[in-house]
Amino acid sequence: MSVTENKNVRVRFAPSPTGALHIGGGHTALFNWLWARHTGGKFILRIEDTDLVRSTKEYEQTIMSGMKWLGLDWDEGVDIGGDYGPYRQSERLDLYKKYAEQLLDEGKAYKDGEAIIFKTEPGQDISFDDIVYGRVEVNSDGLREKDSDKLKDIVIIKSDGMPTYNYAVVVDDHLMQISHVIRGEDHISNTPKQILLYRALNWEVPTFAHLPMILGRDKKKLSKRHGATSIYEYRDMGYMPDSVFNFLALLGWSAGDDKEIFTRSEAADLFELSKVARRPAVFDFDKLNYINQEHLKRLEPLTRLNMVAPFWGEAGLDVEAVKNSRGEKWLADALTLMAGRGRTAKEMAEFSDYFVSFEPVKQRWNADELDKDKLKKFYEFVFAAKDFKASELEELARKWVEENGVKMKDYAMPLRYALTGMKVSPGIFEVAEHLGREECEKRLKFFGLL
Numbered sequence: 001m002s003v004t005e006n007k008n009v010r011v012r013f014a015p016s017p018t019g020a021l022h023i024g025g026g027h028t029a030l031f032n033w034l035w036a037r038h039t040g041g042k043f044i045l046r047i048e049d050t051d052l053v054r055s056t057k058e059y060e061q062t063i064m065s066g067m068k069w070l071g072l073d074w075d076e077g078v079d080i081g082g083d084y085g086p087y088r089q090s091e092r093l094d095l096y097k098k099y100a101e102q103l104l105d106e107g108k109a110y111k112d113g114e115a116i117i118f119k120t121e122p123g124q125d126i127s128f129d130d131i132v133y134g135r136v137e138v139n140s141d142g143l144r145e146k147d148s149d150k151l152k153d154i155v156i157i158k159s160d161g162m163p164t165y166n167y168a169v170v171v172d173d174h175l176m177q178i179s180h181v182i183r184g185e186d187h188i189s190n191t192p193k194q195i196l197l198y199r200a201l202n203w204e205v206p207t208f209a210h211l212p213m214i215l216g217r218d219k220k221k222l223s224k225r226h227g228a229t230s231i232y233e234y235r236d237m238g239y240m241p242d243s244v245f246n247f248l249a250l251l252g253w254s255a256g257d258d259k260e261i262f263t264r265s266e267a268a269d270l271f272e273l274s275k276v277a278r279r280p281a282v283f284d285f286d287k288l289n290y291i292n293q294e295h296l297k298r299l300e301p302l303t304r305l306n307m308v309a310p311f312w313g314e315a316g317l318d319v320e321a322v323k324n325s326r327g328e329k330w331l332a333d334a335l336t337l338m339a340g341r342g343r344t345a346k347e348m349a350e351f352s353d354y355f356v357s358f359e360p361v362k363q364r365w366n367a368d369e370l371d372k373d374k375l376k377k378f379y380e381f382v383f384a385a386k387d388f389k390a391s392e393l394e395e396l397a398r399k400w401v402e403e404n405g406v407k408m409k410d411y412a413m414p415l416r417y418a419l420t421g422m423k424v425s426p427g428i429f430e431v432a433e434h435l436g437r438e439e440c441e442k443r444l445k446f447f448g449l450l
Contacts, residue, residue: 009041021066045077238346311349364421
């Protein structure tokens, strides 16, 4: 029996606190969150910490911090409680024992030493309808020991008294009234065993939706060889939480109408489990970079500054000194001038460091091989502009090169290097205007160009 359509939606994300929140876990959490928010249901955070050796409270906190960074808030959980707790498996051992005893009393399970084993009966149809994968046909006769005709019974309580995954998840999902189990497709093989346990306990079977596997660009399962896998690694590389959320939502789902850039609320409004694709999703860094760049462009100037400034600080630049002398707005406007250059906040910081300090420019470039006398005449003429605006600077520059029969690039490029230390930048006269006459003259004099 399946959960009816009109039943209140309750979904859960149930990580094991044995490591940081990785991309696969973040993807699963996000799709559960989207379904809860789309339907007006509840999103529950449950901690599956029955691996006593590897589970730690530190990892539990790290996972929750990663979810909060992504903007995934939960309605019930270990930190905020709720009507269906405890929400940590290690605190629910009496419940697992209670229902294991029930199965023993009913002759549906047996003891093997300290362990409790559920008996798999032959000839049972345990097929199920998956929202993503469709009809999955399974018979209990297929649950056999490896290289044997013997049916494989299911361990539900291990000899150390801890429940197995397949058993604990059934007890928890039933008691927490989970309506939809949304998880990775690697769990499809566990579902028939869990259905047998639901039936044995006379419990309603939830609706299942298994999410597509995430592959690297080489079409192999995503792993560290493809780059960062922890959510926090993307934060540290300068990606925005809005962008990572947006990107993860597109792994296996489409917002329709070729819409690729959206907010959390827009995604929740549009999300439908029935539109999740079953084919594996490819983690494409180019796509992530594009999405992040688009989100960076759309930020309010001061918000963008607050994202970029820490990376200037990491590079040893004194951001506070510039804020005090030039003002926050000046720095924010400098980033607006970048016009989307930089795919991440970190890259944007690297591409704009010359606004914060002249030191990086000195380290990147020198004017030793230039004909300085020829260039000086050009810069003296241009920088004598009465109104130090980009339009007037450019007008004077064009006038000078025309009168002297030379090419603009031979004079503008050294100016770009002298002011920024870079081959590529926003329009160099716009950069000059923003830096101001005094700062530009200081830099040109340092290189002997004025």
